[in-house]
Amino acid sequence: MTTDIDTTAPKYLRDKYAIIGIGETEYTRGSGVTTRKLATTAIRHAMADAGIKPGEIDGMMSYSGNDSVQSPMVASDLGIRLNFYTDIFGGGSSTENLVGLAIGAIEAGMCKTVVIFRSMNGYSEVRIGGTGARAQAPLGGDRLHNAAYGWFSAGQNFSQTFMRAMHDYNLKPEQLAKVKVAHSRHASQNPKAYYKNRMTVDDVLNSRMIVKPLHLLDCCVETDNGTAIIVTSVERAYDYRHTPARILGVVGRCCKPGNDITLHYQYGPISRVAAWYAKDLLWPNAGHGPEEMDATGSYDAFTFTTALQLQDYGFAPPGEIGDYLDSGAIQLGGERPNNTSGGHLCEVYTHGMNMVIENVRQLRGEVDDYCPVGPDGKRQHTYDYETPGPTEGACRQLKEVNLTANLGWAYPAAASALVMRKG
């Protein structure tokens, strides 16, 4: 389609690992429990999903912004004796990165099966948007170059990238709004989604301005939730309950040059995001190019993050992402739906986990929509994307899905990614 990257070189670890279990808590505002409880609940659900026993898990990883529980507490509650654990700092882009590092840990012989979790009271305790207690903290040193200008939240921090992208690519507000329209339609087919109402372009454009160019409905939801995924080697993966989602390629926090977090705007076109660099790792690692993907999970902290990543990973030619959005490609029934669960804009804010979980379910053919469950315990998918839930038969399962890509975003200058195939 748009990349001339050679994806034919063999890679030693391609297709050798898989995701075998996925789990989540309810998605709420006001969980009423600790992040420790959210984590254990999500992991118990992932263990039940896989049909795996605590003694078969010996690795644990998590990520947080100092707003969550650490692995040893959670493992102890679940009777898991760890041979390996690592809790890292970070939000978006951590999921795909940790999948890669879990593969590395197993490959190095440090453990055999790893559960990755993210647990956050992102609405009731620590607001990622920076409101509440975090707005009161002293600002020191390097932060005087940004936060002192009232340049504080993610939306504020990314706004210059987004504005320049509109300027450089002639992107229109109506085109960005189509990301929200698509994801809200997907969320309408998802009983778990926090926001299930379908939105129109006008709904987005008429919502109040937060930080130009972001309207309220260009921004994601903030929620409380725990999420978990279990990674193991292909040799073990087929011992469990579901067909594994096999991992073809990963990228972990690939950066633009001069990525110093506070002011990463010195180098190159600022409308170009880290995906531009990550694509040269992702597609050769995976052995497939963007044109072969059946679905994407492009991180939608904002409508813009989905759009700019899709463009720079090569799903649209440079400068033509607006046309790709206009084409309806990212919507269920389109060429390559993005965030079929509703993503961060509508389903839940998990720092990337829910989009990986959704693609695992898509690859299994077992998306949890409003379709009836048959006598064999399997969902009888209707492929009716037009009728919204909660009407029975409202569907979001893709008919043909063999390859998916997850495109994680930390900020404009750092990106992670993950390509999976049906097992």
Add this chain to the structure above:
Amino acid sequence: MPVEGEYLGMHLQINDNDGENLTYFAHCADHEFHLQQCQSCKLLCYPPRTACPWCAEADFDWVPVEGKGTVHSYGEVHHAIQPALKEHAPYQILLVDLDTQKDQPEEFTSLRVAGNTATVEGELAPPDVVQQVGIGSRMRMVFKDVAPGLSLPMWTLDEEADQPDAPWRYPQE
């Protein structure tokens, strides 16, 4: 004793061990703009760094740099987070390409200096001024004094410059 001060309800501070930021903001407090120049490759860098991003050498000279440039991009905050900023909304956060070292050492790479759109006194600009500023606007640097040893660089419309007829602004006004 660290340098510290209060600004719009925010507590700003620079620790004793942060020599790069102490020097940078001390020059700002004298209402002079200085950047680090690498003693080896002679390129300037922004913001303050501990080694040269172009050649990794650690030795710098602080040199005066003209505070003039062109708006590269902006964000405009309508929903402020910090309570003391709410009364100033909408306020603008600019990235200004300095004329010095523009598109150097590579195309599209520049010294992009952040700051709010401000009055000549360095106060956050009122809405009618904010509405005049967009990509392409010509700006000059002014300073907002916060504490001894700490002033913040800010950007005000350059009265003496040729301004574009219509700087690029977000299309839905």
